[in-house]
Amino acid sequence: MDYRDAIEIARKVPGTLVTRDEYGGFIVRRADGSLVEGHEPASDEITLLRQENERYQNNYDELFAQLNQTKQNYLTKLTGLEETIDQLKSSLNTLQAEHSSAINNLKELEKKLAKVSNDEWERIKIADEQARLENAKARKAERHIQQCACLGEVENCARCNGRGSYTADGYGNPI
Ligand SMILES: [Zn+2]
Structure with missing residues (x-):
């Protein structure tokens, strides 16, 4: 032009x-x-103004659509976060229930223990010690055939003396 x-x-x-x-x-x-x-x-002037108006309207529509999309994205994210929070709350409730149940059990045990007299404690200690000693004796009395780590290739092996296997007690000590 x-x-x-x-x-x-x-x-x-x-x-x-x-x-x-x-x-x-x-x-x-x-x-x-x-x-x-x-x-x-x-x-003419009216046509131009109409065209400008249309352009503004289009821009506005586009921005409005973008705004809505952004809003939608945030809402989706928010929903996800709310679900996570609900799950965490539920886990927390479960843990709290387990915790209070454990505390109750502990209190019950403490009550029972409080009823045990000193004489009884002494008897329990002695019985425990006896059981421990008997258990140790029994394990020492066990006999197992062990394959030696040397596979019988070491003639003067301290464990098997070259036989490839040896007898051990319940603790694994050679006899
Ligand atoms: Zn050996």
Whole structure:
């Protein structure tokens, strides 16, 4: 278009600038770089305003859609977080129930223990010690045939003396 037409359009559409295109003709650009189509001969002020209005409406619709999408994303995230919180709360409740049950058991045991007299404690200690000694005696009396780690290849092996196996007690000590 010629300079006069371009100036005329730029005057009608606020925020636009007259500049030259690659062929040296005049064009009208908006601040965002988009071209104002002004070559239609019928383009009067109302048509231009209507076009601008449409552009604004489109921009608005696009931004509104983006906003809704962002909001939706956050809501989804929020729902996920709420579910996690519910799961954690439920785990916490289970743990608290287990904990209080363990504390109750402990209290019951403490009550029972409190009823045990000193004489009884002494008897229990002696019985425990006797059981321990008897158990140790029994294990020492056990006899097992062990394969020696030397596989019988060491003639003067301290464990098997070259036989490849030896007899051990319940603790694994060679006899
Ligand atoms: Zn050996």
